[in-house]
Amino acid sequence: MTGVNRRIAAVSALWLALFPLLAGCWDRREINDIAIVLGTAVDKEGEMYRTTLQIALPGQMSGTKGGGGGTTGRKNWLMVSDVAETPKFATFKGQQMMSRLVNLSHRRVFIIGEKVARDGIQKLLDTMARDPDNRLTTLVLVAEGRADRVLNIESSLELVPAEAIREEAALFQRHPPTLKDVANILYDPGKDPMLPCISIAEMSSLDADNTNKAIRLDKLAVFRDDRLVGIADGELRDGLLLASGQSKDFKLLVPAPEGEGNLNVIFHHYAARLQPIFERERIRMRIIADGYGTVVENNSNFFMHRPEGIKKVEQAVNDAVRNRIEKAVRWLREKKSDAVGFGRAIHVRRPQEWHRMRKNWREEFSRADVEVVTMLDVENFGYNRAPFGKREEVLR
Amino acid sequence: MRDWRRKWRHRRMSMDDPHSGSGGGGSGGVKKGDSAGKNNEGHGGGQGGGGNGNGNADGGEPLQPSLAANEERLGHILQDCSDIAFRRFRIKDGREALLVYTEGIVDSAETHLHMLMPLLFFVDPGLAEKGADAAASQGVSLSQMRRIDSVEQAVEAVLSANVLLLVDGYAEGAAFNVKGGTRRSVQEPNSEVVIRGPREGFTENLRVNTALLRFKIKSPDLKMVRFVKGTYTRTDIVLAYIDGIADRKIVQEAKRRIEAIEINSVLESGYIEELIEDHPNSPFPQLQYTERPDTVAGQLLEGRFAILVDGTPFVMIGPITVWQLLQASEDYYERFYISNLIRWLRFGFALIALYLPALYVAVVTFHPDMLPTTLLLSVAAAREAIPFPALVEMLIMEVSFEALREAGIRLPKTVGQAVSILGALVVGQAAVEAGIVSAPVVIIVSLTGIASFTIPRFSLAITIRILRFVMIFAAAAFGLYGLVIATIMLVAHMCNLNSFGVPYLTGVAPFRGRDQQDIFIRTPWSRMNYMPGTYVQSRRKRTDQNTKQGVHESW
Numbered sequence: 001m002t003g004v005n006r007r008i009a010a011v012s013a014l015w016l017a018l019f020p021l022l023a024g025c026w027d028r029r030e031i032n033d034i035a036i037v038l039g040t041a042v043d044k045e046g047e048m049y050r051t052t053l054q055i056a057l058p059g060q061m062s063g064t065k066g067g068g069g070g071t072t073g074r075k076n077w078l079m080v081s082d083v084a085e086t087p088k089f090a091t092f093k094g095q096q097m098m099s100r101l102v103n104l105s106h107r108r109v110f111i112i113g114e115k116v117a118r119d120g121i122q123k124l125l126d127t128m129a130r131d132p133d134n135r136l137t138t139l140v141l142v143a144e145g146r147a148d149r150v151l152n153i154e155s156s157l158e159l160v161p162a163e164a165i166r167e168e169a170a171l172f173q174r175h176p177p178t179l180k181d182v183a184n185i186l187y188d189p190g191k192d193p194m195l196p197c198i199s200i201a202e203m204s205s206l207d208a209d210n211t212n213k214a215i216r217l218d219k220l221a222v223f224r225d226d227r228l229v230g231i232a233d234g235e236l237r238d239g240l241l242l243a244s245g246q247s248k249d250f251k252l253l254v255p256a257p258e259g260e261g262n263l264n265v266i267f268h269h270y271a272a273r274l275q276p277i278f279e280r281e282r283i284r285m286r287i288i289a290d291g292y293g294t295v296v297e298n299n300s301n302f303f304m305h306r307p308e309g310i311k312k313v314e315q316a317v318n319d320a321v322r323n324r325i326e327k328a329v330r331w332l333r334e335k336k337s338d339a340v341g342f343g344r345a346i347h348v349r350r351p352q353e354w355h356r357m358r359k360n361w362r363e364e365f366s367r368a369d370v371e372v373v374t375m376l377d378v379e380n381f382g383y384n385r386a387p388f389g390k391r392e393e394v395l396r
Numbered sequence: 397m398r399d400w401r402r403k404w405r406h407r408r409m410s411m412d413d414p415h416s417g418s419g420g421g422g423s424g425g426v427k428k429g430d431s432a433g434k435n436n437e438g439h440g441g442g443q444g445g446g447g448n449g450n451g452n453a454d455g456g457e458p459l460q461p462s463l464a465a466n467e468e469r470l471g472h473i474l475q476d477c478s479d480i481a482f483r484r485f486r487i488k489d490g491r492e493a494l495l496v497y498t499e500g501i502v503d504s505a506e507t508h509l510h511m512l513m514p515l516l517f518f519v520d521p522g523l524a525e526k527g528a529d530a531a532a533s534q535g536v537s538l539s540q541m542r543r544i545d546s547v548e549q550a551v552e553a554v555l556s557a558n559v560l561l562l563v564d565g566y567a568e569g570a571a572f573n574v575k576g577g578t579r580r581s582v583q584e585p586n587s588e589v590v591i592r593g594p595r596e597g598f599t600e601n602l603r604v605n606t607a608l609l610r611f612k613i614k615s616p617d618l619k620m621v622r623f624v625k626g627t628y629t630r631t632d633i634v635l636a637y638i639d640g641i642a643d644r645k646i647v648q649e650a651k652r653r654i655e656a657i658e659i660n661s662v663l664e665s666g667y668i669e670e671l672i673e674d675h676p677n678s679p680f681p682q683l684q685y686t687e688r689p690d691t692v693a694g695q696l697l698e699g700r701f702a703i704l705v706d707g708t709p710f711v712m713i714g715p716i717t718v719w720q721l722l723q724a725s726e727d728y729y730e731r732f733y734i735s736n737l738i739r740w741l742r743f744g745f746a747l748i749a750l751y752l753p754a755l756y757v758a759v760v761t762f763h764p765d766m767l768p769t770t771l772l773l774s775v776a777a778a779r780e781a782i783p784f785p786a787l788v789e790m791l792i793m794e795v796s797f798e799a800l801r802e803a804g805i806r807l808p809k810t811v812g813q814a815v816s817i818l819g820a821l822v823v824g825q826a827a828v829e830a831g832i833v834s835a836p837v838v839i840i841v842s843l844t845g846i847a848s849f850t851i852p853r854f855s856l857a858i859t860i861r862i863l864r865f866v867m868i869f870a871a872a873a874f875g876l877y878g879l880v881i882a883t884i885m886l887v888a889h890m891c892n893l894n895s896f897g898v899p900y901l902t903g904v905a906p907f908r909g910r911d912q913q914d915i916f917i918r919t920p921w922s923r924m925n926y927m928p929g930t931y932v933q934s935r936r937k938r939t940d941q942n943t944k945q946g947v948h949e950s951w
Contacts, residue, residue, distance in 0.1 A: 028761045028875070030785055031776045038769070058776035105765030106772060135765075159773070 035100040038077070039162025041147035042087050042124055043113035051090035052081035052148035053102065054162050061159050076159050079152055088127040104133040108166040110140050110179065111198070113147035117221060117228035121193075122186060128179050136180040139169050142221035144199035144231060153200060153215050161215060168217040169196050173246040186226055189358050190343025193223040194240060197231055224337040232331070239328025242321055243287055243340045245272035252293070254320045257312035261300025265317055265378060267293040274345035277371075278353065284369040285342050287329075289321055294380040301390065304381055313381075318374040329370045336362050456546035463492050463564035466547075470496060473551055480554065487515050492564035496550070501557045503576025510537045511559060511572065536561070540573035556630060575603070582608070585687035585709070587854065592729045597687045602632050602706035608689040609636060609704075613696065617641070620704075623654050629707075631662040636692075637701040646715060646896050650701050665705040665712050675893055679862050681855035682895040684713040684721060691725045715896035719903060719915045722746060724852035732920045739918060742850050749847035749860050753790050754867035754879055756840050760786045762875030778834040787872035789833050793841040794868070796823050798861065801845070 039054040055078045080097055084090035095102050112121055128134045143150040155164035169176040177185075177195055185193050201216035220232045220240050232240055241247035250267040270291035277284040295313070298304065304313055332339055343361050347354040357364050460466050467482065474480045474496075483495040493515065497507065514536060544550050544560065545568055553571035554560050562569040582604065585597030598605045606620055617640050623633040635654060637647050653672040662668060665685060673682040686692060687709050692702045695713045703712040722742055727735040759766050760775065767775065782789060800819040804812055824842075827833045844864070851857040863886065870878035893900035903911035913919040 028872075029764075031760050031764055031772075031779050032782070034764060036764070036769075036772065036776065056773055056776070058773050059780040061773055061777050103764065106769045108769065163769075 029101065033100055034103040035098055037102055037104050037107050038160050039109045039111065039151055039165065040091075040104075040107060041111040041113065041143065041151040042116050043147050044115045044119065045083055048083045048085060049087045049090050049116070050081055050083045050148065051087045051094065052079055052151060053091065053094055054079055054151055054160065055098075055102075056160055075154065077161070079148070081148060086127075087124055088131070104131075105135055107135060107138050108162045109151075109169070110138045111147040111151055111165070112140065112142050112195075114142065114144055114228065114231075116147075117142050117223070120226040121182070121223070121228075122226040125179065125183055125186070129183065134179070136183075137178050139166055139176050140179055140182050140195055141165065141169060141217075142195045142197045142228065142231075144197055144219065150198050150200055150215055153213050155215060165198060165215055165217070168198075168215065171248065172196055172217050173241060174248045175246065188344060188347075189361055190338065190345075190347050190354070191341035192225065192337045192339045194244065194246075194339035195221045195223070197221040222332065222335060222337050222339045224335065229335045229337050230331070232328070235324050236328055236331055239324035239326070240332075240339065242270075242289060243272060243325045243328055245270070250293075252317060252320055254313075254316045256298075256300030256302035257309075257316045259301040261298075261302070263295055263300060263302070263313060263316070264297035265293040265313075266296050267291045267376070274340070274342060276342065276346045276349055278350065282367070282369060283346070283364065284371055285329075285345070286371045286373060287325055287340075289325065289372065289374045289376060291375075292377040292379045293317065295378060295382060298382075303392075310378065310381070314376065314378050317378055318376050321376060322372045322374050325372045325374075326370065329372075333366045333368075333370075336366055338362070338365050342368070456548040458546055459544070459550065459562070459567045459569060461565055461567045463494055463562055466550075466562050466569075467494055469547055470550060470554075473547065474554070483512075485512070485516060487563070488517055494560075494562045496554050496560040496562070497574075498554055498557065501577040502559055502574045506538070506574050506576065507559050511561070511574075515561075536570075536572060538572045538574060542571050544569040544571050552630065579604075588686060588688050588691075588725075588852070590688075590724070590726045590729075593725055594688070594690045596689060598689060598704075598709035598711055600707050600709060602634060602704055605689070605704050605709070605711065606634060606636070609693060609696075609702075612689060612693040613638070618696070621651065625654070625657050625659060625668070626662040627660045629661045629663065632706040633662070633668065634704040635701060636696060636704060638696050638699070641697065641699045642701055643699060646898070647701055649896055650703075650714065654703070662705060662707075664708045665703060665710050668703060668705060669712055674895060674897075678889065678893055679859045680718070680890065680893055680900065681721065681853070681859065682714070682716065682893065682900075684716045684853060685710045685855065686713065687711075688725055694725065694728065695720075715894075715898040717895070717898065717902045718856070718890065718900055721853040721856040722851065723914075723918075727918050728921075732918055735918045739916070742852070743916070745847035745850040746860065749844055749851065749857075750864055751867060751879070752840055752844050752847070753794060753864060754871035755876075756836070757786050757790050757868055758871035758875045758879055761872065766876075775834075775836050778836050781831040782834050783832070786837075787868070789837050790841075790868060793823075793827075793833055793837050794844075794865070797841050797845055 035053075036056045036058070037053045038056050041052040041054075043050045043052070057076055057078055060074055060076045080094045082090045082093040082097070084093050091102065110124075112124065116124065128136065128138075151161055151165075153161055155161055158164040158167060173196060175181075177193070182193055182195070185191050196217055197219035198215055198217045199219065201214045203212045203214045218233065218237070220237050221228055222230045222232060222240070238247075238250070238252075242250065247267070247270055250270055252265045252267070254263050254265065255261075256263055270289070270293075273288040273290070275286040275288060277286055295304070303309060329340070338361070342365060343354070343358070346357070457469075460469070467484075471482065479499050481495075481497055481499050483497075485493055485495070487493050495507075495511065542553075544553055550560055550562075550569055550571070557573065557575040557577070558571035559574050560569055560571050579601045580599050582596050582599055584595045588597075596608065598608060609620075610618065615638070617638050619637055619639050621635045623635065625631055625633055633654060635647075635650055637650075650672070654668070657668065657671050659667060659671065669683050669685070670676060675682060683703075684695075692711050692713060696702055700713050700715060703714070705711075723739065724742075727739055729735075730738075760779070764772055764776075779786070784792070797819075800815065800823065804815050804819075807815055824838055828835050828838055848857050848861060851860065867879060867882055870882035872878075874881065890900050891905055899906060902908065903915045913924050918924075
């Protein structure tokens, strides 16, 4: 054996000897030793937090195994829940009921119960930044009532409710807020959180004796700092979405300008700009709503296909949008919550002014004038002039 | 280059050659063959053509004037060689003569027509005074002849397809090259099939192979230097290069290394490859081999050299870079869109062949967070009932796939069917259904298998197969971190490699702008103006001017 060979042998022996020493450091973990958490719900019971984990049961999900199986009755997920002084510690206690290690890296949604939200969400967020297991891209939602109940509603369209909630959030608004967004907003005095809000909907089923439950996402939870101050629905919610530019394929139902019935308009292109205007003592916030929409339904006896008809439709649309935004802003001022982010707009446009007023921004905000400018066009009426299937003589 | 010599000397000393001591004729003959090759460099055509002009310089047993003595001596040496024929006859002028040749490897029809017939019937009696040589050269109508002075030369000539003519009364003989016998004819190469491109492949016959090259490059600059190696096999080796394109230093180095070889037998070019490569311990091939004359011609024209070995259709090319091993000859025949697309596909699949199984092991055992959630759920579902860790599962499948492939190569075609059924049904489907391995692993192993078949050079494909296992172990031990470390070590090793002094990654490391025309993209021929800089003596243009046809500027 020559010197070179001996050296090679010695180096390889050293390498091999190192491997057993490393055994303790290996964080090797097989996929069938981890519990993949897809969603978390946090609720409050007295002074204690209840954390509920929704864990995927992959074995139930796919049909690779032969021998029947099917999906009858058995759920694709497991709910594990426990109560403790802090939400994270409740997770640890939940871990003690499971044979697999909790893995949070695939958590899609983080759902906050209404009661927790009213008490303040900051306490929930600390662990998100501290524990590397968490992902800041998790979506944050508020549940009306108890969060764990909503998280356990089966969706026939997705394998797991958490996934269904995430998809619904992506359809509901343009940029559903993630943990990272929420944390950013909480740091910023010029903006308050506005989170999508889910609730349980009773869906009447075709089976006469049975009602199905579904997860409905159609509300917005508005915060002041980290506390929930109101849940907006209907026109109020529309106004908030429109003012913040968060609306996605916004659908507007307006009464026909003349005659009876309604028009249905969808805005595929919509953007809102905030423009602060300083006038001596006062600030005027101008909201510019811009976009164009398509009439998808004319359920009235109004005949649009004349220049003045088009003008009237556009007028009605602009009025409706302005009304909704004004209503929403009025409501926000009442709640002293700057969920749309006027403060941030001032910060961006006039940093000096902002540093002067950021201390008592809430007061300033409740006094500020708001002006809504709408520049919405209706571009597409469809090619059939009259309402489909209606004789022209009954039109107005 | 620098440590090449050290390694080389070491290997040569350890080489076991029990016969080098005995029979001084044997090793002496090797040297003479080399010098013959050197002298012959200029007109590298004729096999055995006149190289022995320096006569009986280095001793050996001289031939006797007596024919009977010579016959007895040769008969003794070639005792029990039933394929050697001794034909005693009388030349027309009355002298005794003897023909010695090996049956089967000489063309007997030609021998009879051009040697026996004229000597028996038509020899001018006046020639008798001028020796066997003169008699033969004027009586025998064969082109390749050389003079034989010693017994060793005589034996060597007889065994390498010469007909030896000995005439009574002369202490010399004449050997005529009448190479014949049956060998495989030129056929389509099996190991490198192309859709577009020449269909002819090299054969086992060295002279056919050199002819195939000469058909393609009709230039006096194509040099073919001959060497003879192997104490027993006396194998002809030809070093081909194009003078004026190839770097003289590299060619000189190649000659030096081939000359330095001392070995008993050369049965395939692989013997030579292992003896002359720069880094015998590296898993990477440092010489390319091919069965295709067009590939060799293309490489020669880019300034490389080729080593042809008699008895094998595989010709070696050097110096090479790793990029060259990822290129197929078809890249240059198809239009450049097609060849670029296919080349990128190949690059991509080479990476898949190397990394995919390791990546799977790393992601599944260390970083499940890197997979998209839905994909993770399907993988988790498939793995739910599997009793093995991902590493073991992957190894089971990879090893059985390698075994399957090995079995498939060796088996006769009729049995091959059975192997593929066994492989597909038993190993694939049944293993998944029984819950022993998971479906994603089967998918990955088969994808990897396909990927390794896309690499055009088998030698590089094997290297990648070996390294794949290294990667799997690195990934299983340290996850993606291990994979990155292994990759860094691999790249460092490749940067350290060179082939006849040319860095293995030439073009990328060291970076050369002009070489970019033919590494990741193959530029159209109208734009490919330069030879790759490393091998070429001077930066020589491929074309004298840009001769793009069919561009109508008046339009």
